[in-house]
Amino acid sequence: MKFVIIGGDAAGMSAAMQIVRNSSGNEITTLEKGTIYSYGQCGLPYTFTNQVESTDDLIARTPETFKNKYGIDTKILHEVTRVDYEEKVVHGTNLKTNESFQESYDRLLVATGASPVFPPWDGKDLEGIFTLKTIPDAQDIKAFLGKDIENITIIGGGYIGLEMAESMAEIGKNVQIIERGNQLAKIFDEEMAELIHDEGKNQNLTLTFEESVEGFKGTNQVEAVVTNKGEHKTDLVLVAVGVAPNTSFMNGTGAYKTYNDALIVNHYMQTNIKDIYAAGDCATQYHRIKEKDDYIPLGTHANKQGQIAGVNMIDQPRTFKGVVGSSIIKFFSLTLGRTGLSEKEAQSLSIPYETITIQSTHAAGYYSKEDKMTLKLVFNKESRLLLGGQIIGGAGVDKRIDVLATALYHQMKVDELQDLDLSYAPPYNGVWDPLQQAARKT
Incomplete structure (x- = not known):
């Protein structure tokens, strides 16, 4: 049987390894848009303070390791653009050669994760404006920090926003967080968030609430963030307003999706399309307390869902028990x-x-x-x-x-x-x- 896995990180490679370890005689092909497999995204903020010395330390296994040790055909720079579920063929572009490719499958796993949301603000293409999701993202930010950058503006007060605020402050930068709501860390109730605000102020962060970003100003490089209430001078901007599932290539298949385009899966990680599975940040997670599907993109969930998808793809049934939102x-x-x-x-x-x-x-x-x-x-x-x-x-x-x-x-x-x-x-x-x-x- 031939398995094709779209995505070379947590969910995708967890599934691939389950197939390798629990079956034999199968062909496994993984298609990764980038060049790096199996890395710890959650560790990226800590590479700026040298708590993690190098981004290389975040890489668990290289494509070569998967290929040479486990026999997985690991392709890099392969972007999937369309899935023909009737013919069971994946279509895409080889980003290195700019040529199209096709890959047939018996069973397919979509494990493409999510990408940072970046609203269409004016001036968004100015130098010095970043998101943080991948190792190249972190490397780009580090390179720019070397340009005598002092003032950092972080848009968004979620996981990445808070962790990066801490890291930037610890390396001596002036940090401002702009949040369009009235609190940081919206996953907490308001009175609990006040404790977070107090800590931020004690650490000399500038916290700006109830302002909506409208754009950026600068000649070639960003010089100010423009909101509905004024302008904030800055040398570097990190946009951390959330993520969106990478599932647009599934349009036209009839796959069921949520309001934010996450693929809806059952407890076996199956979509509603025969022989197509999904796992990780591109898929839903069943919430045991809410008793319904939810979307909580975390590495712990991606690894678990990937493992469960892998064994189900080789007909060894196992169910995903759900999350409680930890x-x-x-x-x-x-x-x-x-x-x-x-x-x-x-x-x-x-x-x-x-x-x-x-x-x-x-x-x-x-x-x-x-x-x-x-x-x-x-x-x-x-x-x-x-x-x-x-x-x-x-x-x-x-x-x-x-x-x-x-x-x-x-x-x-x-x-x-x-x-x-x-x-x-x-x-x-x-x-x-x-x-x-x-x-x-x-």
Whole structure:
């Protein structure tokens, strides 16, 4: 059987390796628009501070490794432009030769990820305006930073915006974040976001809210960001306003998509088109708490969905169990963790809910007063089922958010948190964990 995989990163190569490891006698061809396979996109912000010394350190395996060690036909600079699902042929362009190519398949996996959204603002082609998604993106930004750049403007306050704000500040740049809404990190509720704002201000970031970008000014190089309320002088701009799935080449196939063009898949990673699968940032993820398809593009999901797509493509059925919406971000001295539904999401879904918010510490109170955390739980006021939680603080946030994610996965009630046998020693916890402290107050 011949398998064709479009996309050479997390989802695509996870699927390819599952096919290699769990079957034999098959032909696997991967088509990658760029030149780099299997790299850690989430590590890109940390290459600017040398926390990660080189972008090369982010590459897990090269195309040559996949080809020579595992027998996968890894093609680079091959951009797919159309899929003929009736003839089972992929059409595209070889970007190196500018010639067209065709690749037939028995089963096809779409694992093309997502690309940064870049609105059609005036002046968007000026030098010094960037997005960050790939290793070449990071290399381009680094090269430009060498031009005596002092003032950085980041448009958007999501994952990339926050992480890059921290990195740019740490290397001595003046950083401004422009957000068209009224808060950074919209995945958090407003009162929790205030903790993020306070940290940003304490780190000398300039936070500009409720301004919409309209364009850029400059001669050849960007000199100012123009918003609906004025102009902001700058030397470099990073646009980080979100991503969109790379699925336009699937137009005309009849594949079902969401409002943002993500391919809709079932628990086996199958699209509605026979023998076409999809996984990762170009596909939907089933949300266990919302009980419906969602779009949460993260590397953890891409790797899991890729593995599951791979075994299903070789008729070894396995289902994707879904996500609960867990994520974590480092922002200077804070760790920002969340999982499940926010209060805003519970409201939008018309779920009857209650919340409890407490302040606690990572360690026993008599051992250390440091590493404070603010913890918020959201739960169904009628059934008492946990719906979600947000934790912002220092050490220990990651531990609690993962416990909470596990509790959500297993549909625990808020009261049952008190029954968990969690590890305790004064340097790490109080007799009652912060999660249990919150549960006791509900």
